[in-house]
Amino acid sequence: MSQNSPQTLYDKLWQSHVVLEQDDGSALIYIDRHLIHEVTSPQAFEGLKLAKRQPWRISSVVATADHNTPTNHWERGIEDPVSRLQVETLDANINEFGALAYYPFKDARQGIVHVVGPENGATLPGMTVVCGDSHTSTHGAFACMAHGIGTSEVEHVLATQCLVQKKSKTMLVRVEGQLRRGVSAKDIALAVIGSIGTAGGTGYAIEFAGSAIRALSIEGRMTLCNMAIEAGARMGFVAVDQTTIDYLKGRPFAPKGDDWERAVASWRQLTSDEGARFDQVVELRAEAIDPLVTWGTSPEMVVSVKGRVPDPASFADPVKREGAERALAYMGLAPNQSVESIAIDKVFIGSCTNSRIEDLRAAACVLKGRHIAANVKLALAVPGSGLVKRQAEAEGLDKVFVAAGFEWREPGCSMCLAMNADRLEPGERCASTSNRNFEGRQGAGGRTHLVSPQMAAAAAIAGRFADVREIV
Amino acid sequence: MEAFVRLNGLVAPLDRANVDTDAIIPKQFLKSIKRSGFGPNLFDEWRYLDVGQPGQESTHRPRNPDFVLNQPRFQGAQILLARKNFGCGSSREHAPWALLDFGFRAVVAESFADIFFNNCFKNGILPITLPAAEIDALFAAVSATPGYRLLIDLERQLIERPDGISLPFAIDAYRKERLLNGWDDIGLTLRHADIIREFEERRRREQPWLFCG
Ligand code: SF4
Numbered sequence: 110m111s112q113n114s115p116q117t118l119y120d121k122l123w124q125s126h127v128v129l130e131q132d133d134g135s136a137l138i139y140i141d142r143h144l145i146h147e148v149t150s151p152q153a154f155e156g157l158k159l160a161k162r163q164p165w166r167i168s169s170v171v172a173t174a175d176h177n178t179p180t181n182h183w184e185r186g187i188e189d190p191v192s193r194l195q196v197e198t199l200d201a202n203i204n205e206f207g208a209l210a211y212y213p214f215k216d217a218r219q220g221i222v223h224v225v226g227p228e229n230g231a232t233l234p235g236m237t238v239v240c241g242d243s244h245t246s247t248h249g250a251f252a253c254m255a256h257g258i259g260t261s262e263v264e265h266v267l268a269t270q271c272l273v274q275k276k277s278k279t280m281l282v283r284v285e286g287q288l289r290r291g292v293s294a295k296d297i298a299l300a301v302i303g304s305i306g307t308a309g310g311t312g313y314a315i316e317f318a319g320s321a322i323r324a325l326s327i328e329g330r331m332t333l334c335n336m337a338i339e340a341g342a343r344m345g346f347v348a349v350d351q352t353t354i355d356y357l358k359g360r361p362f363a364p365k366g367d368d369w370e371r372a373v374a375s376w377r378q379l380t381s382d383e384g385a386r387f388d389q390v391v392e393l394r395a396e397a398i399d400p401l402v403t404w405g406t407s408p409e410m411v412v413s414v415k416g417r418v419p420d421p422a423s424f425a426d427p428v429k430r431e432g433a434e435r436a437l438a439y440m441g442l443a444p445n446q447s448v449e450s451i452a453i454d455k456v457f458i459g460s461c462t463n464s465r466i467e468d469l470r471a472a473a474c475v476l477k478g479r480h481i482a483a484n485v486k487l488a489l490a491v492p493g494s495g496l497v498k499r500q501a502e503a504e505g506l507d508k509v510f511v512a513a514g515f516e517w518r519e520p521g522c523s524m525c526l527a528m529n530a531d532r533l534e535p536g537e538r539c540a541s542t543s544n545r546n547f548e549g550r551q552g553a554g555g556r557t558h559l560v561s562p563q564m565a566a567a568a569a570i571a572g573r574f575a576d577v578r579e580i581v
Numbered sequence: 582m583e584a585f586v587r588l589n590g591l592v593a594p595l596d597r598a599n600v601d602t603d604a605i606i607p608k609q610f611l612k613s614i615k616r617s618g619f620g621p622n623l624f625d626e627w628r629y630l631d632v633g634q635p636g637q638e639s640t641h642r643p644r645n646p647d648f649v650l651n652q653p654r655f656q657g658a659q660i661l662l663a664r665k666n667f668g669c670g671s672s673r674e675h676a677p678w679a680l681l682d683f684g685f686r687a688v689v690a691e692s693f694a695d696i697f698f699n700n701c702f703k704n705g706i707l708p709i710t711l712p713a714a715e716i717d718a719l720f721a722a723v724s725a726t727p728g729y730r731l732l733i734d735l736e737r738q739l740i741e742r743p744d745g746i747s748l749p750f751a752i753d754a755y756r757k758e759r760l761l762n763g764w765d766d767i768g769l770t771l772r773h774a775d776i777i778r779e780f781e782e783r784r785r786r787e788q789p790w791l792f793c794g
Contacts, residue, residue, distance in 0.1 A: 137776075191636060271770055
């Protein structure tokens with residue numbers, strides 16, 4: 110490609126990381142930042158040791174324990190022996206090999222890996238960021254090429270600082286206009302998935318653009334990029350603008366002094382050039398997006414809070430019809446039931462999708478002066494990190510949650526994947542701000558409805574799904 | 582990684598579509614810190630009548646007699662015959678580890694989920710895609726013939742049926758070479774260590790802030 114032809118942001122990110130092109134069309138891609146957590150790393154370190162290899166550049170590693178860690182009774186430590194072993198194995202591996210930063214269990218900066226990296230300035234624009242976790246796409250909010258990898262690849266990056274990759278196709282998702290009150294980045298994410306489907310992004314790297322995206326905070330952009338993987342894309346990202354730069358200034362691992370000026374100048378290039386060509390373009394109007402609720406067992410099964418659960422008979426495609434029938438049976442819902450008539454048992458506000466300060470503020474704003482409904486058995490607020498938790502407490506948000514009947518927990522993945530004690534019992538229904546509503550995701554037999562933090566708060570108060578715009 | 586050249590193996594049929602990685606190895610076993618030892622929990626929810634826990638000895642657990650891998654005639658199977666979209670769901674590499682640890686070296690199916698398919702090659706398992714009609718014929722033959730075996734010849738890209746019919750299959754040349762030689766990815770990449778180091782040094786000079794620490 111000639112130097113002058115307009116490039117997409119993805120082209121720029123890709124080209125700046127190619128170490129070597131291989132004959133089969135793949136390339137060795139250099140990795141700038143490697144995030145590590147306790148679930149997908151032990152076997153990678155084991156493999157490294159078995160092969161008597163050393164890490165290539167251990168200062169690229171930022172590690173934390175998040176998936177298994179309990180979110181209450183920290184004084185008791187980790188009671189489940191298997192979870193404890195994973196976390197202790199991470200401690201031991203970092204002890205042996207080192208890291209740029211390690212935020213272990215109970216550390217003041219510990220938290221969900223995708224919250225911890227950005228808030229410490231360890232995710233910088235133009236980086237390649239990988240982690241043994243599919244929601245690594247979150248870091249695309251900083252114009253990074255960021256995606257999840259498997260454990261073999263974790264070992265590969267540890268040993269070589271590179272990955273063998275094939276270039277993706279490019280998709281531009283442009284959202285123009287202004288979001289209406291009560292509608293958030295989570296609703297944009299669900300609207301995109303609802304419109305292109307969970308396989309719509311397969312094989313693509315998605316760039317989110319348009320005035321509605323530029324108006325989002327970095328937190329909102331992280332929510333959106335986080336969900337790119339649920340649209341089937343490996344990664345999603347947003348170009349650098351002043352919002353990106355303002356967020357990073359002064360963070361611990363962000364550049365300082367002269368380096369800062371030089372870095373900012375280079376970051377400003379991280380946008381798609383005027384006239385750059387994408388393989389596919391999808392356009393949405395921000396005003397057309399309602400607060401959304403998923404009704405099924407895939408994130409694409411989504412509908413407006415004002416809508417109804419679809420009738421499987423209305424799907425022309427037999428595969429979709431069968432999928433909808435199975436989903437309704439699992440979810441215990443009837444065709445054409447109004448979303449607002451669906452009563453809930455539990456509420457979960459947290460996960461790498463929606464556990465940042467802005468998310469907690471949005472939920473607290475709805476909860477202030479109100480109380481959860483009598484039929485809500487458990488409402489959890491789980492901050493994404495120790496820093497988020499303390500910021501929220503400094504703003505008095507913890508008191509709002511507790512007064513409303515929520516439990517205010519310690520940071521971690523928690524009920525997003527139910528690897529620790531936070532989970533749904535069979536048949537229980539949850540309004541959740543996480544990212545996956547698959548069968549059993551939040552506990553065997555549990556029923557998950559994905560929503561934004563403000564909609565989760567509204568559901569907590571009403572005891573069923575409710576339009577947040579009618580509450581505040 | 583163990584090389585894969587030729588395999589003459591007993592075939593076990595798993596007659597359902599969309600077998601996801603959570604069915605292959607349920608999530609409670611992801612808490613292990615090893616990459617071996619998952620074999621006893623392969624298809625745990627289908628194989629046993631109780632709910633398996635990590636670290637538990639599986640020898641005395643109640644088995645589901647109807648599940649195919651519990652049937653005596655399939656003991657020692659090395660080739661798994663499956664349907665459409667095998668290995669869908671979460672990206673856990675524990676799925677191929679469990680298959681390998683159980684003894685499977687090849688999976689023959691109508692189609693595979695993408696990440697699982699890739700993960701197989703990284704672990705010395707050969708996933709083979711065949712047309713639906715050929716898969717149907719194999720299911721019929723396995724159920725009709727106790728001790729049904731297939732010979733998989735990777736060099737020639739052929740599956741030889743006992744009746745003498747050969748089924749050709751496709752495989753990417755690079756993956757084939759790696760499997761035939763048992764090369765692991767890391768060893769291959771480290772052949773380029775000098776180029777990586779050069780790239781890294783230039784990057785460090787031009788954008789030092791990416792290398793803090
Ligand atoms: S919060 Fe959920 S999706 Fe995010 S990293 Fe943790 S388990 Fe994965």
